[in-house]
Amino acid sequence: MKIRYIYDHGLPFSQKLAENIRSQLKRIDGKRASLVILDGGIGSGKTTLAIELMDYTNKERGLTTVSLGLKDHPQMALGGKQFSSQFRACDKLKLPAITYDEAGDFSRRGAITQFNMMLNRLFETYRGFKIMVIVCLPNFNVLDNQLFDNQIPRMLIHITGRNMKYGNFKVYSLSQMNWIRYWFDKLPKGAKHKCFSKVEPNFQGHFLNLLPGRERILDKLSTFGKKNLLKQTDIAMRGLLDYQEIANQTNRSINWVRLNLKQMKIEHVTLIDQKKMFDKTVLAALYSRLDEIKQSDKRGRPKK
Amino acid sequence: MERKQRDKGGIVIVDFNNEATIGTPAANIVKILLLQARANVLESLEYYNKKKSEGVTYGQETVRARIGTWYLEHQPYLERSLSKTAEQKQQYQELKELIEKDFFFSGNDVEDKDLLKMVVRLNNIMDQLRITRVDLKRQYDKTDVEEDNKQNDLE
Numbered sequence: 001m002k003i004r005y006i007y008d009h010g011l012p013f014s015q016k017l018a019e020n021i022r023s024q025l026k027r028i029d030g031k032r033a034s035l036v037i038l039d040g041g042i043g044s045g046k047t048t049l050a051i052e053l054m055d056y057t058n059k060e061r062g063l064t065t066v067s068l069g070l071k072d073h074p075q076m077a078l079g080g081k082q083f084s085s086q087f088r089a090c091d092k093l094k095l096p097a098i099t100y101d102e103a104g105d106f107s108r109r110g111a112i113t114q115f116n117m118m119l120n121r122l123f124e125t126y127r128g129f130k131i132m133v134i135v136c137l138p139n140f141n142v143l144d145n146q147l148f149d150n151q152i153p154r155m156l157i158h159i160t161g162r163n164m165k166y167g168n169f170k171v172y173s174l175s176q177m178n179w180i181r182y183w184f185d186k187l188p189k190g191a192k193h194k195c196f197s198k199v200e201p202n203f204q205g206h207f208l209n210l211l212p213g214r215e216r217i218l219d220k221l222s223t224f225g226k227k228n229l230l231k232q233t234d235i236a237m238r239g240l241l242d243y244q245e246i247a248n249q250t251n252r253s254i255n256w257v258r259l260n261l262k263q264m265k266i267e268h269v270t271l272i273d274q275k276k277m278f279d280k281t282v283l284a285a286l287y288s289r290l291d292e293i294k295q296s297d298k299r300g301r302p303k304k
Numbered sequence: 305m306e307r308k309q310r311d312k313g314g315i316v317i318v319d320f321n322n323e324a325t326i327g328t329p330a331a332n333i334v335k336i337l338l339l340q341a342r343a344n345v346l347e348s349l350e351y352y353n354k355k356k357s358e359g360v361t362y363g364q365e366t367v368r369a370r371i372g373t374w375y376l377e378h379q380p381y382l383e384r385s386l387s388k389t390a391e392q393k394q395q396y397q398e399l400k401e402l403i404e405k406d407f408f409f410s411g412n413d414v415e416d417k418d419l420l421k422m423v424v425r426l427n428n429i430m431d432q433l434r435i436t437r438v439d440l441k442r443q444y445d446k447t448d449v450e451e452d453n454k455q456n457d458l459e
Contacts, residue, residue, distance in 0.1 A: 016447055023450040151458050155449045173449040175456035203447040 014205025040159030045167040046136040170201035240277040341374040
């Protein structure tokens with residue numbers, strides 16, 4: 001099976017999409033906010049298409065392709081923590097586009113609120129920075145009303161499916177997005193996904209995969225971002241605690257915890273990021289230790 | 305501002321002595337009457353056409369009378385609207401003369417093609433004055449997302 005990586009018109013995605021990305025670039029040149037949303041399920045190719053779009057914007061501005069190095073990826077923010085710093089880096093390097101890849105951010109409680117706050121603040125503050133922001137999300141309905149009231153999202157690229165050869169997408173304008181959100185609210189819980197079929201897309205198209213070498217680099221970068229998340233999930237699932245957490249819970253200093261665990265000869269369960277992790281039973285041991293200390297506490301002025 | 309709206313038929317004064325609490329602007333009522341008059345003409349023309357096709361001798365009285373009514377329904381509007389350019393003025397004058405000559409109190413039938421020409425002419429004028437124009441929505445390239453946003457006041 002022959003796999004294509006580029007269409008005859010010289011791009012890895014439909015020409016119509018390129019035309020629309022060009023109008024977004026014109027928009028940011030006029031110092032207007034431009035947010036492009038890429039939405040689709042896990043593994044649908046959101047990050048792949050985002051990189052292809054950024055490659056295109058870079059090419060339009062006479063720049064090289066997007067850097068995907070583990071330590072140097074100014075146009076790829078994997079998670080909310082990286083976003084602000086990467087955005088400043090893009091501004092410094094005069095790069096025309098940045099992608100925020102949620103990278104599992106939304107599995108954390110409260111992350112969506114933080115994300116919305118961040119986006120609102122970003123577009124209120126950095127409007128004049130002339131950077132097109134691409135946001136990859138599993139479902140664009142998590143974005144809050146204020147963003148839409150401020151007319152910040154300009155285009156939704158909804159990825160509908162992907163096979164070995166290509167991926168499919170549908171593109172909706174802001175007006176169409178508002179209708180999708182309307183239907184999302186109206187439809188019952190089990191049928192929310194039908195909101196897309198209720199609204200006609202502005203156009204549809206295909207995109208191809210990245211070149212194998214580039215895809216491997218992207219995989220490395222993407223998993224690098226997700227490894228930390230996996231570690232955090234592992235810690236939460238197993239209920240593991242580090243010295244800092246134990247100290248907080250017992251209301252004692254880290255040194256005290258360290259010393260007492262050593263005296264009680266309690267060993268750590270595992271090492272994560274060179275941190276000794278203990279299971280929850282240490283808390284019970286430390287509480288009984290605290291009780292013992294209180295009872296035998298003879299310090300201070302003798303009681304009358 | 306208020307006057308402008310009133311001229312457009314935008315202000316509706318509600319008559320609370322009447323049971324109706326929602327008023328209809330006079331302009332809307334006239335518009336409906338105009339459309340009704342046009343529908344009447346088309347209906348009678350259709351009947352006339354049908355009879356002719358069947359080979360039945362059938363007079364033009366109804367069609368001609370209805371065309372006259374249709375004209376009279378929007379005569380003041382036509383006179384006012386077709387007065388901006390010399391061409392428009394001439395257009396109105398011709399129409400007026402034709403209608404007065406052939407469609408009022410005249411016992412003589414006109415030729416069928418002239419009858420049809422008159423209906424087409426009135427139809428065109430109504431379209432020109434945007435009374436019967438249905439394709440008012442601006443045509444634009446929907447695949448241009450920003451153009452779509454612009455058309456929906458989301459620029």
